[in-house]
Amino acid sequence: MRRLLNFLYDGAAALAALCMVALLCAVLLSIVSRQLSFHVPGIDAYAGYLMAAAGFLALAHTLKRGEHIRVTLVLSALKGRAHQALELFALALGTLLAVLFAYYSVRLAWQSHAFNDISTxxxxxxxxxxxxxxGVGAMVMAIAFVDELVLQLLGRRAGATPGEALRNE
Structure with a gap:
């Protein structure tokens, strides 16, 4: 199961990376088309779509690597059971919010499809x-939060301490 979940997180991150490369190509095409006096319809909108896709698809991978912004001032002051309780509370709340976000993101896409909503x-x-x-990025992030919550409950969650975050706190 761990290999499957890691594959899911890494696959979403790879798609995010592809979106970033496609975003670069779209921006370059937009610049070149303006310099050469021809117009590519919708290229700015597609660049925006790709930017959003890259951000959402990378959320779970970022969470699993401990790279999300966390305010650890209170958490670092606590020890033992109080530390574990606050960590568990934060993960439970994060899981709830991620599941709600995933639900409403998928619902928005479904309603846009049902109503034949198009870009202006x-x-x-x-x-x-x-x-x-x-919707896909939000669902993968919700799965990652559930994964982190279960690992915390089982006592197998590794405390992610990225070096960059340690230097910035």
């Missing part, structure tokens, strides 16, 4: 297509 820009893209990446 010149490309007229069906909005459920770019919203799908938000």
């Amino acid at each position: 820009s010149s490309d007229a893209t069906p909005l459920w297509l770019p919203q799908l990446s938000m």
Whole structure:
């Protein structure tokens, strides 16, 4: 099961990386098209869609690597059971919020599909297509939060301490 979950997180991160490369290409195409006086319809909108997709698809991978912003001032002052209780509370609350976010993100994409909602820009893209990446990213993040919560309950959660965060706190 661990290998499957890690594959899911890494796969979402790889898709996020592909979206970032595609975003770079879209921005470069937009710049070149302006310099050469031709227009690519909707390229700015697609760049925005790719930027959002990259951000949402990378959420779970970032969480599992301990790279999300955390305020550890109170947490670091606590020891023993109080530390564990606060950690468990934070993970439970994070899990609840991630599940709600995933539910409403998927619901938004589904409603956009059901109502045939399209972009107001010149490309007229069906909005459920770019919203799908938000829903998928939110679902993978919710799975990652449930994973972290279960690991904490079982006492197997490794405390992620990224070096960058330690230097910035």
